[in-house]
Amino acid sequence: xxxxxxxxxALAATLPLRPxxxxxxxxxxIVSVGGAVTETVFALGAGARVVATDSTSLFPAAARAxxxxxxxxxxxxxxxxxxxxxxxxxxxxxxxPQAIEVLRAAxxxxxxxxxxxxxxxxxxxxxxxxxxLGLDGAPLAGAVLDDWxxxxxxxxxxxxxxxxFVLSAARGAPLVAGGRTHADAMxxxxxxxxxxxxxDGYRPLxxxxxxxxxxxxxxxxxHVIEEAGGPDALLRLPAFAVTPLARSRRVVGMDGxxxxxxxxxxxxARRDLARLLHPGATLxxxxxxxxx
Amino acid sequence: xxxxxxAPLPRERRALALLPLGLLVLAGAMLAGVLLGPARIxxxxxxxxxxxxLGLAPLPAEHARDAAVLGVVRAPRVLMAxxxxxxxxxxxxxxxxxxxxxxxxxxxxxxxxxxxxxxxxAIVLGGxxxxxxxxxxxxxLLPLAAFAGGLLATLLMARLGTVGGVASVATLLLAGxxxxxxxxxxxxxxxxxxxxxQVRDITFWTxxxxxxxxxxxxxxxxxxxxxxxxxxxxxxxxxxxLLLGEAxxxxxxxxxxxxxxxxxxxxxVAVAAGVAFTGLIGFVGLVVPHLVRLGFGADHRLVLxxxxxxxxxxxxxxxxxxxxxxxxxELPVGVVTAxxxxxxxxxxxxxxxxGA
Amino acid sequence: MIAAEGATFRAGRRALLADVSLALAPGxxxxxxxxxxxxxxxxxxxxxxxxxxxxxxxxxxxxxLAAWHPLALARRRAVVSQHVALAFPMRAADVAGLGxxxxxxxxEAARDAAAVERALAAAGVAHLAGRAYATLSGxxxxxxxxxxxxxxxxxxxxxxxxxxxxxxxxxxxxxxAALLALVRRLAAGGLAVMVVLHDLNEAAFVADRIAVLAEGxxxxxxxxxxxxxxxxxxxxxxxxxxVEQGGILPRYAECC
Numbered sequence: 001x002x003x004x005x006x007x008x009x010a011l012a013a014t015l016p017l018r019p020x021x022x023x024x025x026x027x028x029x030i031v032s033v034g035g036a037v038t039e040t041v042f043a044l045g046a047g048a049r050v051v052a053t054d055s056t057s058l059f060p061a062a063a064r065a066x067x068x069x070x071x072x073x074x075x076x077x078x079x080x081x082x083x084x085x086x087x088x089x090x091x092x093x094x095x096x097p098q099a100i101e102v103l104r105a106a107x108x109x110x111x112x113x114x115x116x117x118x119x120x121x122x123x124x125x126x127x128x129x130x131x132x133l134g135l136d137g138a139p140l141a142g143a144v145l146d147d148w149x150x151x152x153x154x155x156x157x158x159x160x161x162x163x164x165f166v167l168s169a170a171r172g173a174p175l176v177a178g179g180r181t182h183a184d185a186m187x188x189x190x191x192x193x194x195x196x197x198x199x200d201g202y203r204p205l206x207x208x209x210x211x212x213x214x215x216x217x218x219x220x221x222x223h224v225i226e227e228a229g230g231p232d233a234l235l236r237l238p239a240f241a242v243t244p245l246a247r248s249r250r251v252v253g254m255d256g257x258x259x260x261x262x263x264x265x266x267x268x269a270r271r272d273l274a275r276l277l278h279p280g281a282t283l284x285x286x287x288x289x290x291x292x
Numbered sequence: 293x294x295x296x297x298x299a300p301l302p303r304e305r306r307a308l309a310l311l312p313l314g315l316l317v318l319a320g321a322m323l324a325g326v327l328l329g330p331a332r333i334x335x336x337x338x339x340x341x342x343x344x345x346l347g348l349a350p351l352p353a354e355h356a357r358d359a360a361v362l363g364v365v366r367a368p369r370v371l372m373a374x375x376x377x378x379x380x381x382x383x384x385x386x387x388x389x390x391x392x393x394x395x396x397x398x399x400x401x402x403x404x405x406x407x408x409x410x411x412x413x414a415i416v417l418g419g420x421x422x423x424x425x426x427x428x429x430x431x432x433l434l435p436l437a438a439f440a441g442g443l444l445a446t447l448l449m450a451r452l453g454t455v456g457g458v459a460s461v462a463t464l465l466l467a468g469x470x471x472x473x474x475x476x477x478x479x480x481x482x483x484x485x486x487x488x489x490q491v492r493d494i495t496f497w498t499x500x501x502x503x504x505x506x507x508x509x510x511x512x513x514x515x516x517x518x519x520x521x522x523x524x525x526x527x528x529x530x531x532x533x534l535l536l537g538e539a540x541x542x543x544x545x546x547x548x549x550x551x552x553x554x555x556x557x558x559x560x561v562a563v564a565a566g567v568a569f570t571g572l573i574g575f576v577g578l579v580v581p582h583l584v585r586l587g588f589g590a591d592h593r594l595v596l597x598x599x600x601x602x603x604x605x606x607x608x609x610x611x612x613x614x615x616x617x618x619x620x621x622e623l624p625v626g627v628v629t630a631x632x633x634x635x636x637x638x639x640x641x642x643x644x645x646x647g648a
Numbered sequence: 649m650i651a652a653e654g655a656t657f658r659a660g661r662r663a664l665l666a667d668v669s670l671a672l673a674p675g676x677x678x679x680x681x682x683x684x685x686x687x688x689x690x691x692x693x694x695x696x697x698x699x700x701x702x703x704x705x706x707x708x709x710x711x712x713l714a715a716w717h718p719l720a721l722a723r724r725r726a727v728v729s730q731h732v733a734l735a736f737p738m739r740a741a742d743v744a745g746l747g748x749x750x751x752x753x754x755x756e757a758a759r760d761a762a763a764v765e766r767a768l769a770a771a772g773v774a775h776l777a778g779r780a781y782a783t784l785s786g787x788x789x790x791x792x793x794x795x796x797x798x799x800x801x802x803x804x805x806x807x808x809x810x811x812x813x814x815x816x817x818x819x820x821x822x823x824x825a826a827l828l829a830l831v832r833r834l835a836a837g838g839l840a841v842m843v844v845l846h847d848l849n850e851a852a853f854v855a856d857r858i859a860v861l862a863e864g865x866x867x868x869x870x871x872x873x874x875x876x877x878x879x880x881x882x883x884x885x886x887x888x889x890x891v892e893q894g895g896i897l898p899r900y901a902e903c904c
Contacts, residue, residue: 052620055621067620068620068621069620069621070618070620070621070622071492071496071621073489073492073493073496074492074496074501074503074622074624075503075622076503076615076619076620076621076622077365077503078329078330078331078361078365078366078369078615078619078622079330079615079618079619079620079621079622080620081331081357081360081361081365082329082330082331082332082361082619082620083620084357093489095493096493096496096501096503096504097431097504098431098503098504098506099503099504101431101504101506102364102365102503102504102505102506105364105506105507106360106361106364106365107356107360107364108360167488175488178487181487200487201486201487201488201489201490202487202488203484203487204484388735388736389735389736392735393735394735394736529749529752530749532746532749533746533749534735535734535735535736535738535746536732536734536743536746536796537729537732537733539698539727539729540727540729540732542697542698542718543696543698543722543725543726543727544722544746544747544749544750544800545717545718545719545720545721545722545723545749545750546718546749547718585736585737589737589738589739589742590734590735590736590737590738590742591738591742
């Protein structure tokens with residue numbers, strides 16, 4: 001018990017070094033854990049300082065090519081420490097909590113980034129990450145928020161579509177999004193109502209329940225549609241054949257991390273999804289952004 | 293004739309070497325576990341950390357990271373792996389002896405399935421089931437639940453397996469199968485209720501990991517694994533008598549029912565304590581006792597402490613591999629032990645087939 | 649030594665053993681014979697203390713077996729079962745060594761090694777000490793088990809009892825004869841011996857007294873010459889017997 005306490009005291013003595021250095025150049029070796037966190041770091045222009053990411057950091061391509069610290073819910077304390085990072089950015093649901101506790105005890109330079117599911121939240125997260133990086137987050141946060149808000153009124157004017165988000169449909173009953181999921185939040189912000197009520201998270205959906213819910217549109221990750229054999233094969237599944245979907249044939253596919261990440265690209269994803277759900281509607285074009 | 297007996301037979305000479313050898317292997321494994329890993333430790337960092345730990349010299353700031361890796365991350369982790377591996381090894385040896393079955397492992401007595409059920413409940417239901425208690429116990433919720441679940445499942449099994457005051461091995465085994473099936477079914481219900489992310493958490497938990505090892509947990513593990521371990525070693529003679537059979541053990545003056553019950557409960561406590569902090573780690577309890585028996589014979593006075601020492605060493609090394617092979621990520625340690633254990637198990641089966 | 653007085657044992661409502669009285673004495677071999685299902689093994693289990701009688705009593709030195717501390721009883725009587733399969737490979741000497749378990753923690757434990765050595769020699773298997781038990785023949789295993797029982801009784805302060813359950817069951821004539829001769833020697837050495845046997849000629853050879861069981865009752869218990877008569881055997885087994893000077897022969901032809 002002697003060793004860690006002394007080690008900590010020694011480590012604490014080194015801590016003032018960090019903010020002092022960030023004032024000049026910010027942390028030089030960053031580990032970024034969480035897809036949206038990584039996108040934010042790269043959008044802020046700090047991608048070159050990232051030395052490793054987690055397995056959910058899929059965008060941009062440069063982030064995907066970096067060494068991986070594993071799945072963000074199963075982090076390795078020593079692996080993270082071995083990278084010699086001077087900043088470890090963690091998505092708020094990174095884990096397991098016991099491993100985070102070990103990292104904390106070892107004095108690892110952790111920074112937990114807040115969760116976001118709408119424009120203001122994303123802007124807050126951009127500013128938070130920027131501050132941790134020693135950068136000015138206002139331009140990026142402002143741009144994301146502007147883009148997001150430009151969609152608020154046009155989307156509100158759309159007639160809500162009865163939609164369902166399908167996480168996977170390759171085997172057994174399709175896994176659909178209930179409340180408190182990113183998918184649910186994205187459907188709501190893109191002019192749809194999630195017809196799945198009564199549970200949180202992702203659950204299998206029976207054909208009977210699907211018939212009762214009567215969705216008009218299904219939103220999925222593009223690769224899931226492919227794996228299931230395309231929209232036609234999907235609509236033949238019992239759970240969809242009995243719904244209005246079979247007639248409307250509105251199966252919408254988008255890239256998963258783009259659609260559900262709520263990173264800096266979220267406003268553009270919101271616009272794309274709204275367009276796909278409301279084919280006839282006119283929605284404003286958003287300015288092309290460097291980070292999308 | 294008497295001369296040949298008075299002189300120790302080769303195996304007896306080897307037996308004398310078991311404990312020192314086991315201690316040496318364990319110490320070597322632990323040393324490797326502390327010194328090696330994905331985070332490189334410089335010699336200067338090591339000596340500075342040692343000097344600091346011994347109170348000889350304050351830790352220079354440039355070695356703070358080395359000291360943190362050695363003292364905060366690795367040392368508790370290696371100690372934890374040694375203790376839990378020792379518990380798994382000794383519990384496996386005791387269960388194999390008790391059930392007179394070389395393929396028995398602690399899973400047979402329901403402890404793993406029960407712990408898994410409770411751990412999954414903690415992951416899925418978390419705060420909602422345990423309410424205010426969850427807030428109070430925080431990081432201890434899952435281990436507490438898993439420990440209690442493992443123990444309860446074993447007690448249930450022992451209860452179901454006892455008919456008219458007699459716990460026959462066959463009935464116990466069947467009761468274990470029933471308890472495992474029941475716990476598996478209830479776990480399935482919880483997995484059904486779980487959302488996608490919880491399912492991934494459950495998956496990782498069932499693969500085992502020592503990544504969460506902290507100093508604060510060690511006294512608990514030391515007590516809950518160490519005490520049953522010593523008591524199991526004290527049961528070595530009755531377990532030896534059981535090698536002949538239950539009736540024969542009774543003829544030798546062993547209180548068979550009491551020994552069975554005690555051994556099952558002690559093994560359950562030792563295993564449940566390990567499972568509680570690391571998740572499920574397979575094959576240590578199955579394979580290690582066999583390794584000891586292959587080299588040193590079936591005498592539980594050797595097999596129990598030998599399996600404890602070797603089990604500790606094996607888990608320390610498996611964890612070192614788990615930390616290092618996929619760095620900076622980490623393999624689940626249960627995957628490593630299974631990768632090592634499964635081929636050995638197959639070899640054992642074939643050897644039995646050929647030898648019998 | 650060990651004595652049953654009016655012992656009755658039931659499984660459910662059926663009496664496996666009814667009102668059986670039998671006393672073992674030091675230096676004497678009692679053979680228990682009878683048809684299958686007569687209650688021979690049940691009687692052995694009662695005399696060993698494995699099961700308690702529903703009525704009557706089984707006592708050692710006048711004290712009911714259930715009242716004995718298991719270890720104290722184990723130092724006074726040893727049992728050799730018909731077949732002992734080991735859970736894990738062991739050497740013959742280690743198997744015999746298990747007999748010393750009841751002496752753990754007593755001053756006698758200091759002589760464990762010598763006791764095992766004596767027991768192996770007495771059972772005629774000292775040369776097998778280092779062999780793996782699983783590689784021994786049936787007769788050799790029986791002798792190793794007897795050595796284990798002798799090691800168990802070595803150091804007993806008063807006369808001790810040895811109970812054997814069909815020790816010749818899987819042995820050929822030569823090995824059976826050698827084993828029975830060993831049993832006689834052990835009795836001559838002061839042990840009270842009870843041995844369950846199927847073969848009447850073996851019983852005649854080894855026993856001082858023969859106890860004949862039929863349907864749970866003790867039909868006769870006396871010297872071989874008085875018990876092994878055609879009328880007694882025909883009444884018990886329900887087939888004809890020819891009893892001659894040289895031995896006892898069932899009239900096989902009559903059965904077909």
